[in-house]
Every structure is written in structure tokens, then in C-alpha cells.
Amino acid sequence: MLVNFLILLSLSLCLLLECQASKLGKRDFTQLSPSAITSLVSSPDPVINIDPSDPSSHLSHILIPRPPDTDNNTLVKNYIVTMMKNLNWHVEEDTFTDTTPYGSKRFTNVIATKDTSAPRRVILAAHFDSKFFPQYPQSQFVGATDSAAPCAFLLDLAETLDPLLDARQRRLADGEEDDEDVAETTLQLVFFDGEEAFRDWTATDSIYGARHLAHKWATTYIAPHAKRRLLPASTTELSTIEHLILLDLLGAPQPRIHSSFLDTAWLFDAMVSAERRLGNSGAFAYGEQVADAWTSFFVPRGNQFNLGGIEDDHIPFLRLGVSVLHVIASPFPRVWHTLKDDATALDVPTMRRWNLILRVFMCEYLGLRPEATASRDTVQRSFDELDTDTLWDATNATYWV
Numbered sequence: 001m002l003v004n005f006l007i008l009l010s011l012s013l014c015l016l017l018e019c020q021a022s023k024l025g026k027r028d029f030t031q032l033s034p035s036a037i038t039s040l041v042s043s044p045d046p047v048i049n050i051d052p053s054d055p056s057s058h059l060s061h062i063l064i065p066r067p068p069d070t071d072n073n074t075l076v077k078n079y080i081v082t083m084m085k086n087l088n089w090h091v092e093e094d095t096f097t098d099t100t101p102y103g104s105k106r107f108t109n110v111i112a113t114k115d116t117s118a119p120r121r122v123i124l125a126a127h128f129d130s131k132f133f134p135q136y137p138q139s140q141f142v143g144a145t146d147s148a149a150p151c152a153f154l155l156d157l158a159e160t161l162d163p164l165l166d167a168r169q170r171r172l173a174d175g176e177e178d179d180e181d182v183a184e185t186t187l188q189l190v191f192f193d194g195e196e197a198f199r200d201w202t203a204t205d206s207i208y209g210a211r212h213l214a215h216k217w218a219t220t221y222i223a224p225h226a227k228r229r230l231l232p233a234s235t236t237e238l239s240t241i242e243h244l245i246l247l248d249l250l251g252a253p254q255p256r257i258h259s260s261f262l263d264t265a266w267l268f269d270a271m272v273s274a275e276r277r278l279g280n281s282g283a284f285a286y287g288e289q290v291a292d293a294w295t296s297f298f299v300p301r302g303n304q305f306n307l308g309g310i311e312d313d314h315i316p317f318l319r320l321g322v323s324v325l326h327v328i329a330s331p332f333p334r335v336w337h338t339l340k341d342d343a344t345a346l347d348v349p350t351m352r353r354w355n356l357i358l359r360v361f362m363c364e365y366l367g368l369r370p371e372a373t374a375s376r377d378t379v380q381r382s383f384d385e386l387d388t389d390t391l392w393d394a395t396n397a398t399y400w401v
Helices: 002-020 034-042 058-062 071-086 144-173 208-218 262-280 315-319 348-366 394-399
Strands: 090-100 103-113 120-127 185-192 241-248 324-328
Touching: 034 262, 034 348, 058 071, 058 144, 071 090, 071 103, 071 144, 071 185, 090 208, 103 208, 120 144, 120 348, 144 185, 144 241, 144 348, 185 208, 185 348, 208 315, 241 262, 262 324, 262 348
Parallel strands: 120 185, 120 241, 241 324
Antiparallel strands: 090 103, 103 185
């Protein structure tokens, strides 16, 4: 009887936690004007932060072997913390220990939040650790796509959106914000530690940081009146998450990105729309990349069902009811978990495009208003001719070669 009671209690607690997690459903995005998009393309420079040949770039600072509980891991963690603190974001270092096949290890998740008083948040996340290999030369694995480049994308996005988030906050304080509901969602970046398995991927030897943080947030209650709007006394940190958008295995050329979950298919479509409008404006022209010669990163959804088969840092949050958009290359890059996953595996035009897609997508998600500094004359194609209300459909499959 006691065992049955404990099982029922456990199930009830899980259901309660799932109900607490945010399920806001689809909402309309206000699409940016062509001139606003042009300003995001031109400033700040979308390459400077992800250039592997520049030793001062974010990417170069991350692109070193950095398994958990190593000096290099601490160096990268400290770099991320410093960059976010320089932007005056609130930074939490979530440090804990866990048991691994190689004994007890120390992990630290980095959580950077623009506005800690906001009642809701959208999370963009990536893991900053690299896979542990016990022997040389495999121990020199740097994980360029896995996931140094995605971490650099997040840092670039923070720098780009920071002044726009400040401007939105001023409008909200002055009563000038048209959509206060959207304006009360802040941006939070999470850099997970310990995503990689030390030996073989199992339920206990993988996603150490994500498992710890999901449980922590699911059992941490927000103090009454701690947020801008009054929240119920039973509100947990987990339940204030609108969506978790996880980036992984990005930076190699010609990625194929699938929509994994039906409840975030609309977010997938919004990201596809951002890419399409950028591409049709000529924004992807860079180096030898011709403006018109681009193929979409995204696989048309068609008759979609929940894929969700790729295990990653989103799993503990998904099981607790958090809405997830998983942006991961599938199939994985050919260099996955090999020494070839270094700077040579990365493609600068591809990474530049990811920076631009994320800038437009997140500006529209958060209702931001980039300054329209570029004139319409600089846009290589008129956005007025595009059917921007039409979601991704079979006609877009022609972008694939």
C-alpha cells in the first residue's frame, strides 16, 4: 500500500509540474519592415563574432577542448559570464556536482537574463562543454559545431538585441508599448554544462546540466510580488518559461533542420519565414555566396508528426511540460564527435546566415523595433512582392537541390 501511495504521489507531482509549465500556444508575430531587417543585416557586423580566423571573436574564445570540470571549461565559462555581465545582464552561475563514470565532477550552467523582473521568459540555449575523451589525440576535440558555434550565435544575438530590449523597456515604462503582453516577456540565454556523455549516452551519463536545472526550476517557487505582475503563490521558475529554443550541431554547411514537435511547428514556420524574407532580400550574399543561390536550411514539414527522437538538453524540460523548439542538424554533421569537428568544419556564410535568422526571428518574437537606418533602395528585392502571410508550404521545397 505504501508503495502504491508513493507511486500515485509521484505521478500527481509530475502532473502538477507539467500543468505549471507554460503552454501559451501560437501567437501572431508582427513582421519587421524591410528597412528594419536591413538594419539587422548591416549592424552589428554578423561575421565579427563568429570568425574562426579572428582570435578576438567569441567563437575563437570558445573553440578549445573544454570538457566539464577542467581548466579550459572554466576559461570558457568565465568568458561567457564576462561577456554577458559587460552587457549588464543578470548572470547566475548554477554550480553543482554529480556522479559520472569517472567519479564526481563539478558542473556549472550559465544563465543570463536581460530582465529578472519580467513575469515570463523565452530561453535560447546551447551547451558550452565539449565531449570528454580520455586519451590523446582525441582529448583535443574542440566541438566546433558541437556546440561552440551555437554558443557564439547566442552571444552575438545578445549584443544585437540588448539595445532593442532596452528601448522596449523604456517604451513599456512610459506607457508607449502597444502590446504590453509581449513586452513583458524577457530573453534568457542558458549555456548548459555537461551535455555530453563521458562514456556512453545513458539516462545518467548525459545532459548533466539540463537535468539539474530542470529539476531545480521545477521545485523553486517564486516569492509573491517578485515579478512585475502579481503571480500565483504556487508559481515555479519552470512555469514562467514560454518556450525553450535549443541550438545544437550548427555551423557546418547545408544543414537540414526538421520540425520536431507539433506544438512548436508554428515557431518553426516563423523561423523559416525569417530565413525566406532575408534570402529574398539578398541578405545572404557574402564572399562567393551569390545572393540568389541559396537553399533553405529547413526541411518542409508536410504531413508532420512528432519526431522528437533526438535526445538532447531539452529532454528534462520537455518531460515537465515545457514547450520546445529543437534546432539541430539532422543528419548530424559528418565530423560529429571526431577531431575533424574543428574550425575547418565551419562555414562562415552558413554561420552568418544563422546569426541573421536568429536576429530577425527573435526580434519578431519579442516585439522589438530595430532602427530603420537603411533605405529601401538598399534592399535588393522588394518585400512588397512577397506573400509573407503564407506559411511554409510545398512550393518552398524548390529551394532544395
